[in-house]
Amino acid sequence: MQAEAMPITLPKWVKPVYYAVVGLLALVGIVAVIVRLVYGMKVTALTSPIPWGMWVAIYIYFIGLSAGSFLMSTLVYVFGMHRYEKVGRMALLSALFALFGGMLFIWIDLGHPERFWFIFTRWNPTSVLAWECFFYLFYIVAILCELWFLMRCDLASLAESETGFKRIIYHWLALGFRCPKTSFEWQRCHAQSMKVVRTIGIIGIPIAIGVHGGTGAIFAVVAARPYWYTPLFPVIFLVSALASGAALMAFLYAFFGKRDEDYPEIVKGMANFALLFLTIDMLLMGAEFLVGLYGRIPEHVEVYRQILFGPFPYTFWLGQLFFGTILPVTLVSWQRTRQSVFWLGVAGLSAVVGIVAVRLNLVIPALVVPVLKGLDKAFFQPRWSFHYFPSFWEWASTVGLIALIVLGFSVAYEFLPMFGIVEEKFSGGER
Amino acid sequence: MAIEKMQTEEKQQVGRRAILEKIASAVFASLVAPAVLRETAEAATVTETQQTSPTPQLPELPPPQPNEDPLIRMMRDLQRALKKPVEQRRWVMVIDLRKCVGCKACTVACIVENKLPPSVVYRPVLEEEIGKYPRVTRKFLPRPCMQCDNPPCTPVCPVKATWKRPDGIVVIDYEACIGCRYCITACPYGARSFDFGDYYTEGTPEIAPVEKAPSFEYHRTWERKGNESPIGNARKCHFCLHRIERGLLPQCVTTCIGRATYFGDANDPDSLVSELINKPNVMRLKEELGTEPKVYYLV
Numbered sequence: 001m002q003a004e005a006m007p008i009t010l011p012k013w014v015k016p017v018y019y020a021v022v023g024l025l026a027l028v029g030i031v032a033v034i035v036r037l038v039y040g041m042k043v044t045a046l047t048s049p050i051p052w053g054m055w056v057a058i059y060i061y062f063i064g065l066s067a068g069s070f071l072m073s074t075l076v077y078v079f080g081m082h083r084y085e086k087v088g089r090m091a092l093l094s095a096l097f098a099l100f101g102g103m104l105f106i107w108i109d110l111g112h113p114e115r116f117w118f119i120f121t122r123w124n125p126t127s128v129l130a131w132e133c134f135f136y137l138f139y140i141v142a143i144l145c146e147l148w149f150l151m152r153c154d155l156a157s158l159a160e161s162e163t164g165f166k167r168i169i170y171h172w173l174a175l176g177f178r179c180p181k182t183s184f185e186w187q188r189c190h191a192q193s194m195k196v197v198r199t200i201g202i203i204g205i206p207i208a209i210g211v212h213g214g215t216g217a218i219f220a221v222v223a224a225r226p227y228w229y230t231p232l233f234p235v236i237f238l239v240s241a242l243a244s245g246a247a248l249m250a251f252l253y254a255f256f257g258k259r260d261e262d263y264p265e266i267v268k269g270m271a272n273f274a275l276l277f278l279t280i281d282m283l284l285m286g287a288e289f290l291v292g293l294y295g296r297i298p299e300h301v302e303v304y305r306q307i308l309f310g311p312f313p314y315t316f317w318l319g320q321l322f323f324g325t326i327l328p329v330t331l332v333s334w335q336r337t338r339q340s341v342f343w344l345g346v347a348g349l350s351a352v353v354g355i356v357a358v359r360l361n362l363v364i365p366a367l368v369v370p371v372l373k374g375l376d377k378a379f380f381q382p383r384w385s386f387h388y389f390p391s392f393w394e395w396a397s398t399v400g401l402i403a404l405i406v407l408g409f410s411v412a413y414e415f416l417p418m419f420g421i422v423e424e425k426f427s428g429g430e431r
Numbered sequence: 432m433a434i435e436k437m438q439t440e441e442k443q444q445v446g447r448r449a450i451l452e453k454i455a456s457a458v459f460a461s462l463v464a465p466a467v468l469r470e471t472a473e474a475a476t477v478t479e480t481q482q483t484s485p486t487p488q489l490p491e492l493p494p495p496q497p498n499e500d501p502l503i504r505m506m507r508d509l510q511r512a513l514k515k516p517v518e519q520r521r522w523v524m525v526i527d528l529r530k531c532v533g534c535k536a537c538t539v540a541c542i543v544e545n546k547l548p549p550s551v552v553y554r555p556v557l558e559e560e561i562g563k564y565p566r567v568t569r570k571f572l573p574r575p576c577m578q579c580d581n582p583p584c585t586p587v588c589p590v591k592a593t594w595k596r597p598d599g600i601v602v603i604d605y606e607a608c609i610g611c612r613y614c615i616t617a618c619p620y621g622a623r624s625f626d627f628g629d630y631y632t633e634g635t636p637e638i639a640p641v642e643k644a645p646s647f648e649y650h651r652t653w654e655r656k657g658n659e660s661p662i663g664n665a666r667k668c669h670f671c672l673h674r675i676e677r678g679l680l681p682q683c684v685t686t687c688i689g690r691a692t693y694f695g696d697a698n699d700p701d702s703l704v705s706e707l708i709n710k711p712n713v714m715r716l717k718e719e720l721g722t723e724p725k726v727y728y729l730v
Contacts, residue, residue, distance in 0.1 A: 040628045040658040041610070048550050048624035051612035111610015111625065111663030115590075118609050122590040129613055130589035223720060224583060224619035371621045372574065372716070374557035379538070383550030383627055 022407045029400015032393050033108055041111055045391035047383050049375070050367040054360065054390040054398055055109040060215050061244075061359040062102035062405075063136075064237065065352075067212035068245020069095035070143065070204060072273070077146070077194070078201040084269055086258055087249050089150055089418050094248060094409060096143045101405040103136060108397065128218045135210045142204045149193045149200075153179040153186065154417035169415070183426045190423065212241040219362070226300035227292070227366040236284045240358055243277035246270055247328065247351035254345025258419050264341050271344040274351055275332040282325055299369055306365040311387065319357020323350045364388060489513065489678035501690050502680065504703050510678055512696035518597035522670055523697040524681070525707045526573055527729040530691035533558060533571035537683035537692065544671065544682035546646040546655070549631050551624040553668035554683055573692065575683065576601065576622040576668035577716065577724030584614040584623060584667075593665070599725055600670055602649065605660035614665050619717050620724075628655075628662035647673050670694070697725075 036043050046053050073091035075081045107113055119133045156179040159170035180186050216237030219228040250270035257263055292300050307316050331337045331347035338344065368386055370376045376386045390398070489510050492503060512520045533556055541547070541554045557572040582601050585593050592607035593614055615623040632639040645652045646661070650673050653661050671681035675694075679685070684694045695704035707713075708727045715724045 040663060041625070042627045042629050044627075046625070046627070048552075048615065049621060051615045051625050106611075109611070111612070111665075112608070112658075112660070115607075115609045118590040118592075118607060122592070122607060124586075124589055124591045126586035127589040127613070129587065129611065133589065218613070221587070222583075222617050224617055367616065371619055372557060374559050374572070375555070375574075375621050378555035378557045378574070379552045381549040381552075383548075383629060384552065384624075 019407075019410070022403050022410065025400050025403030026407045027400070028396055029402075029404050032397035032400050035393055036108055036397060037113065043391060043393040045389060045394060047385045047388065049370065049384065049386050050364065050388040052109075052363050052367060053388055054394050055105050057359040057363045058356070058398055058402070059102050059105040059109065060237070060362065061356055062098045062105060063215050064212055064241035064355070064359070065244050065248060066095045066098035066102060066139075067208045067238070068241040068243065069098060069248060070139075070208045070245070071242055072245045072249050072270070073146075074201045074205055074208075075273075077197045078205065083262065084266055086262060086419055087253055087266055087270065089147070089416075090252055090257075090413070091245070091249055092143055092147050092150070093412055093416070093418070094252065095245075096140070096147065097405050097409040097412070099136065099140060099143070100408070101401065104401055104405070105398075108401075128214060128221055132211070132214050132218065135207060135214055139204070139207050139211050142200050142207060146197050146200045146204070148173075148175070149196045151417055152177045152193065153189060153422045154420060157422050158417060166415075173416075179422060186422065186426050209238060213238045219366075224371055225366045226297055227303040227369075230288065230292075232284055232288055236281065236288065237362075239277055239281045239284060240355060243274055243281050244352060244355045246273035246277055247348040247355075249348070250274055251345050251348030251352055254341050254348060256413070267341045267344050268338075271332045271338075271347055274348060275329060278325060278329055278351060282329075299371070302369045303365045306368050307361050310365065310368070312389075315357045315360055319354055320361055322354070324354025324358055325351075327351075328354070501693065501703060502685065505680055505684070505693060505695050506678065508695040508699060508702040508704070509675060509680065512699055512702070513676070513678060515696075515698075519698060520598040520696050521698040521725070522578065522598055522600055522675065523695065523704050523708065523725045523727060524575060524578075524670065524684075525693040525704050525727045525729060527691045527693070527707075528570065528572065529729065530689045531556075531571045531573060532689055532691075533569065534688060536686050536688055537573055540682045540686035541668070544674075545648055546642070546644055546653075547666075548626055548642070548655075548662075549629050550627040551666050553622075553624075553666075572728070573683070574620060574622065574716075575670070575726060577620055577722065577726045578670065580723035580725065581721055583617045583619060583720070583722060587613045587617045589613065600672055601667070602669055602672065603665060603667060605649075605653065605664045608660070608664040610663045610665065612665060619720050619722065623665050623667045626662050626664055626666050628658065649673060650676070 044053065044055075069091045073088050073095065076084050076088040076091075107116055110116060119130060123134075124130045152174060155170050155174035156177050159167055159174050162170055180189050213234040216234030219225075220230065220233035222228050247270075250267055250273075253263075253270060254267045257266065289304060293304055295301075307313075328347040328351040331343050331350070337347075368388070370386060490506065492506055492510070493499075495507065535556045538552065538554050538556055542552065545553065547553065554573055554575045557574055559570045559572070561568050561570055578595075578599055578601050580595075580599065582595055585595060585601060588608075589611060590607055590609055592609070593601065593603045595601050610625070612625055615625060630638045630642045632642060643655050645654045647653075648661070648669065655662065671679070671683075674681060681694055684692045693704050693707060695702040697705055697708065699705060704727075707729060710729075712730055713727050714730055715727055718724070
């Protein structure tokens with residue numbers, strides 16, 4: 001199965017090299033997190049006026065990726081688009097790992113990480129952030145339940161067919177579930193699983209919207225910052241989450257999907273979804289920019305000036321505009337590239353990378369503009385600076401933790417039955 | 432609502448302690464003499480209003496005189512306010528921009544009083560140049576925490592670690608704050624800072640002992656070591672709560688060389704601040720946001 005799932009064209013040495021590189025980076029990430037926990041927040045380049053930086057941007061990036069992936073999975077399990085069936089488990093798995101990533105990043109961003117559980121014991125109902133943490137909890141449970149019901153038959157059969165260490169793991173993951181042996185009973189079991197998955201999926205849709213729309217609302221409710229304080233903000237979060245989810249699926253399926261007769265159609269479908277959401281995202285962003293600039297409120301206009309012509313213009317022009325929008329939109333719509341699965345995969349990757357820049361620009365520029373005129377020249381200390389560029393340890397931990405999440409996803413992807421094995425056995429002849 | 436609940440809890444705790452003290456003092460007094468009973472009962476009621484201070488010794492003031500220093504007058508106002516229950520006080524600050532010379536003594540005094548690290552400043556002074564040579568002047572705007580009546584920073588806290596006290600001061604519970612910094616982004620005045628745990632003399636052979644000295648905010652002793660609170664917390668100006676509840680004016684008021692900063696109880700019509708803020712030349716910052724600041728500027 002694995003040989004089929006991996007790209008056929010890749011030479012044999014790629015896989016060990018990939019694992020070595022990602023593993024090494026993950027190790028760097030773990031070291032960076034230890035350094036951050038021992039030395040505290042002073043290892044960051046954050047300042048009092050710019051208290052949220054790269055970690056928060058990556059946090060909302062991962063939450064968006066997670067919500068987007070999850071909503072892509074509901075296409076299959078709730079809305080019955082069964083031609084994308086084979087993306088379903090992959091989407092749920094990436095939703096799970098992306099959520100872990102998001103929680104990891106917001107956890108290391110806390111001034112007192114050891115107190116994170118206060119969110120549940122001292123929960124404040126007026127805080128959007130507090131609500132979000134509950135949403136994340138529900139959301140993890142929903143994804144785990146869905147994945148288990150989808151895979152339980154495959155896990156149980158793998159627990160029987162595999163040997164040694166793998167057998168124990170599969171046995172544990174199946175939670176003692178035993179799959180029926182006959183085709184008829186399996187049909188019933190499968191129908192039951194799908195019903196449960198559909199129900200959880202339906203419940204999951206508002207949760208996923210709450211998870212990312214709510215993450216946007218964390219910013220949108222801050223009346224002190226005109227750039228954040230717009231009703232479109234949570235909507236933009238959601239749409240770009242859907243775009244990043246669809247793009248991730250296009251990328252993953254193009255390069256690591258199952259090469260069968262459905263393969264090109266699935267990649268095309270995912271890329272088209274990415275195109276749709278990227279276009280809506282562009283429209284909304286355009287509206288924000290134009291209305292914001294036309295309003296001429298100094299603090300609002302200054303944020304756009306910072307984004308377009310500030311100290312880091314390439315975040316917008318190169319990251320957000322070129323990699324996040326123009327390149328993927330062109331690759332998916334141009335006649336010559338849209339027929340090639342490879343280029344559609346590249347388009348997906350480009351959007352997934354470009355949306356990191358979108359997230360950076362959603363968080364940091366709003367904080368660069370002083371809330372009071374002259375506040376930036378009132379107190380001269382490095383930690384009272386209105387300029388922010390991530391420190392070495394921020395870079396190390398960001399790259400390293402992303403590698404850790406990618407590593408976890410890769411291992412899970414290789415290890416777990418991503419495409420129904422038992423299903424193929426029983427329904428293979430019917431197709 | 433939740434904040435109110437916390438406050439009542441706090442009051443209940445204080446109430447319990449006060450009751451125990453009253454019982455103890457009553458038992459003791461009934462053994463000694465009825466005359467002492469009255470005194471101890473009085474002491475107990477004072478404790479109740481002081482919340483955490485067991486024996487508040489208010490400074491002795493000279494008898495009132497005409498044209499006395501406003502600092503003395505404000506201390507008299509302060510002592511009068513402290514005799515009232517905490518929820519009947521309404522602490523306000525008044526800053527006369529015509530008198531401020533921009534010496535920033537208040538900024539420095541505050542840093543010394545609260546042992547603030549380089550990332551934290553409670554009261555910076557904002558400067559603005561007005562006009563062109565030869566008609567040029569500078570405007571100085573000290574900016575403490577506005578102690579808003581509708582603070583935007585408290586509802587966003589995910590763990591109820593910050594709230595408005597009955598006397599209107601917005602406080603932070605360092606032991607509860609998880610350091611997410613949401614409140615810092617929510618303040619329209621930039622009045623909250625984050626304690627990153629740096630020192631001014633970091634990188635020199637020795638960190639100056641004065642920087643490691645404990646601060647006494649919120650009637651507690653906060654040692655600076657490791658990653659312990661207040662390191663890793665949001666921090667803000669609290670009108671020197673630990674000073675005012677012992678009858679001292681906030682450090683920035685005491686230190687102001689031009690007597691440009693005033694402090695007192697706005698619920699007391701006889702106080703100096705009441706006299707100053709009920710005039711047409713008063714303004715507050717960003718009133719359009721509905722935050723209802725309790726820092727008034729005279730222009």
